[in-house]
Amino acid sequence: MTTPPAPSPLGTGISVRGLTKTFGSFTAVDDLSFEVAPARVTGFLGPNGAGKTTTLRMLLGLVRPTSGEALIGGRRYADLPAPMGTVGAALEATGFHPGRSGRNHLRVLAASHGIPDRRVDELLELVGIPAAARKKAGGYSMGMRQRLGLAAALLGDPDVLLLDEPANGLDPEGIRWMRGFMRHLAQEQGKTVLVSSHLLGEVEQTVEDVVIIANGRMARQGTIDELRGEPAVLVRVADPAGLARVLQEAGLDVQPEDGGLRVTGADGACIGEAAHAAGHPVHELRPLRTDLERLFLELTESPEHRNRNLATGTEAA
Amino acid sequence: MISLVRAELRKYFTTRLSWSMPLAMAVLGGLFAALQGLFLAVIGEFPGPDGSMIVPAEAFGEDVVARLVYTGGVQIGYLLALVLGILSMSGEFRHKTITATLLAAPRRGQLIAAKLASVAVIVAVNSVAFTLGSVVGGGLTLALGDASLFPDPAGLLATFARMILVLVLWGLMGFGLGVLITNQVVALFVGVGVTLLVEPLLGLGLTFVEQLADASKFFPSQASMSALDLFAGVDPGMAQSLGGAQDALSWGWGTLVLLGYAAFMAALGWLLTSRRDVA
Numbered sequence: 001m002t003t004p005p006a007p008s009p010l011g012t013g014i015s016v017r018g019l020t021k022t023f024g025s026f027t028a029v030d031d032l033s034f035e036v037a038p039a040r041v042t043g044f045l046g047p048n049g050a051g052k053t054t055t056l057r058m059l060l061g062l063v064r065p066t067s068g069e070a071l072i073g074g075r076r077y078a079d080l081p082a083p084m085g086t087v088g089a090a091l092e093a094t095g096f097h098p099g100r101s102g103r104n105h106l107r108v109l110a111a112s113h114g115i116p117d118r119r120v121d122e123l124l125e126l127v128g129i130p131a132a133a134r135k136k137a138g139g140y141s142m143g144m145r146q147r148l149g150l151a152a153a154l155l156g157d158p159d160v161l162l163l164d165e166p167a168n169g170l171d172p173e174g175i176r177w178m179r180g181f182m183r184h185l186a187q188e189q190g191k192t193v194l195v196s197s198h199l200l201g202e203v204e205q206t207v208e209d210v211v212i213i214a215n216g217r218m219a220r221q222g223t224i225d226e227l228r229g230e231p232a233v234l235v236r237v238a239d240p241a242g243l244a245r246v247l248q249e250a251g252l253d254v255q256p257e258d259g260g261l262r263v264t265g266a267d268g269a270c271i272g273e274a275a276h277a278a279g280h281p282v283h284e285l286r287p288l289r290t291d292l293e294r295l296f297l298e299l300t301e302s303p304e305h306r307n308r309n310l311a312t313g314t315e316a317a
Numbered sequence: 318m319i320s321l322v323r324a325e326l327r328k329y330f331t332t333r334l335s336w337s338m339p340l341a342m343a344v345l346g347g348l349f350a351a352l353q354g355l356f357l358a359v360i361g362e363f364p365g366p367d368g369s370m371i372v373p374a375e376a377f378g379e380d381v382v383a384r385l386v387y388t389g390g391v392q393i394g395y396l397l398a399l400v401l402g403i404l405s406m407s408g409e410f411r412h413k414t415i416t417a418t419l420l421a422a423p424r425r426g427q428l429i430a431a432k433l434a435s436v437a438v439i440v441a442v443n444s445v446a447f448t449l450g451s452v453v454g455g456g457l458t459l460a461l462g463d464a465s466l467f468p469d470p471a472g473l474l475a476t477f478a479r480m481i482l483v484l485v486l487w488g489l490m491g492f493g494l495g496v497l498i499t500n501q502v503v504a505l506f507v508g509v510g511v512t513l514l515v516e517p518l519l520g521l522g523l524t525f526v527e528q529l530a531d532a533s534k535f536f537p538s539q540a541s542m543s544a545l546d547l548f549a550g551v552d553p554g555m556a557q558s559l560g561g562a563q564d565a566l567s568w569g570w571g572t573l574v575l576l577g578y579a580a581f582m583a584a585l586g587w588l589l590t591s592r593r594d595v596a
Contacts, residue, residue: 054596057595084420
């Protein structure tokens with residue numbers, strides 16, 4: 001028995017080191033290492049089948065790593081004294097007994113940690129399904145299930161939240177609610193949030209840090225601002241060389257791209273006005289994809305990163 | 318640990334099974350006990366091995382008749398206990414609640430211990446319902462046949478206690494089976510099929526093999542009958558004519574054999590659960 005580390009004043013972080021999982025000849029997660037900073041929202045991104053869910057399941061002790069370790073606050077999940085008080089997880093494919101009410105589902109989980117029924121009702125209020133949760137779970141919509149899963153994750157008031165594709169199956173209103181809820185948890189309650197998604201746009205506005213994996217391997221990690229790179233604008237005029245000189249004199253970085261100019265260092269309005277003042281009629285002016293968006297598109301669209309869960313033949317687990 | 322048992326019990330008491338199963342137990346127990354009473358007390362005679370008519374009340378005494386009547390449904394009782402045990406784990410896989418369960422109880426050895434304890438409690442509660450049903454159903458036909466209802470109260474109480482113990486042990490065997498076969502439908506099919514079909518056929522087959530002719534008394538169903546000690550004080554030849562095994566185990570050995578099966582299945586369940594990936 002190692003002595004538990006003293007609780008950090010900064011909250012509880014996650015560390016994944018050399019994590020590998022093979023199912024037969026199929027390597028789902030391949031020597032993956034990353035850190036999740038305490039009290040921040042980290043996006044865990046990658047195409048479908050990249051190994052996100054397997055990684056989260058290894059963090060939670062549901063799947064045994066082939067090698068490497070996945071620690072929360074310096075400990076394995078199964079070694080946490082009251083796991084639901086440290087980590088709350090809402091995983092995809094978490095089921096509910098169709099004949100048991102959502103409220104009773106939570107009461108069962110609450111009993112395992114000696115949490116009073118009062119807390120169950122508080123959470124049902126918080127996620128907005130206090131009345132519906134008294135009906136049998138068999139009739140719940142996807143949105144209801146997501147909210148119930150989130151309530152289950154929050155039951156023990158954990159420092160760390162692991163959310164697996166929380167926006168899946170939600171309508172636009174539900175997605176907006178989920179985003180606001182995650183921000184509230186991180187910013188006002190100082191919780192560490194790791195949220196997985198296969199859609200960048202779904203989490204881009206919410207997350208501060210990003211870990212991107214593909215084929216079970218690390219593709220890129222950093223803060224979202226670092227990975228986005230500088231915002232760039234594409235501008236088309238009749239005389240690109242002429243406008244380029246004007247913009248470069250104004251101290252902007254200009255590169256020819258796709259018959260127009262790729263300008264970084266200023267937004268569209270500034271560039272439009274500069275072009276107008278210099279007498280260049282603007283034919284087109286639009287913001288370009290950020291580096292992050294390009295990277296993500298590249299990862300999701302390249303054939304070697306196709307969804308391996310759907311692969312047929314011997315390599316599939 | 319106690320909180321995990323409480324969670325497991327809450328699981329059971331928040332589904333329909335918590336009232337439908339005891340109800341089924343009581344009704345079926347009553348029905349089969351009444352049927353047994355119909356033969357042993359109301360009709361009250363049947364042809365013996367040598368062709369002469371046997372009158373049970375005279376041949377074995379009233380206390381044996383009452384014992385046989387009240388335990389008339391024990392086979393269906395331990396089948397349902399087996400089902401309860403199977404559902405404890407296979408239900409988690411069927412409804413994919415195993416993920417939430419393991420997040421709340423990640424130390425799997427503790428989870429298995431809590432589940433075993435809860436299966437024991439749940440089957441015990443159901444066994445009480447089963448016994449009450451049997452007493453009502455059996456008592457009805459005993460009264461119809463003008464037989465004594467409780468000729469040997471202390472002895473009957475001991476029989477009921479043994480019946481509850483037998484059912485609990487079957488529940489624990491079922492638990493192991495439910496872990497072994499996570500597909501609930503297959504697990505139930507195998508559990509009921511082995512008990513009702515494979516075991517009797519195998520027992521019959523073994524009677525033709527001289528060296529193994531004795532083995533069938535160690536089978537779960539035969540060991541259960543021994544553990545109930547229904548034929549105490551009855552001539553072995555007579556006992557056989559009532560369905561008792563040839564050269565049956567003593568009730569103590571019968572109980573130990575059942576305990577062995579239950580321990581083996583539970584250990585198997587623990588071993589499998591501690592290694593299994595839940596994806």
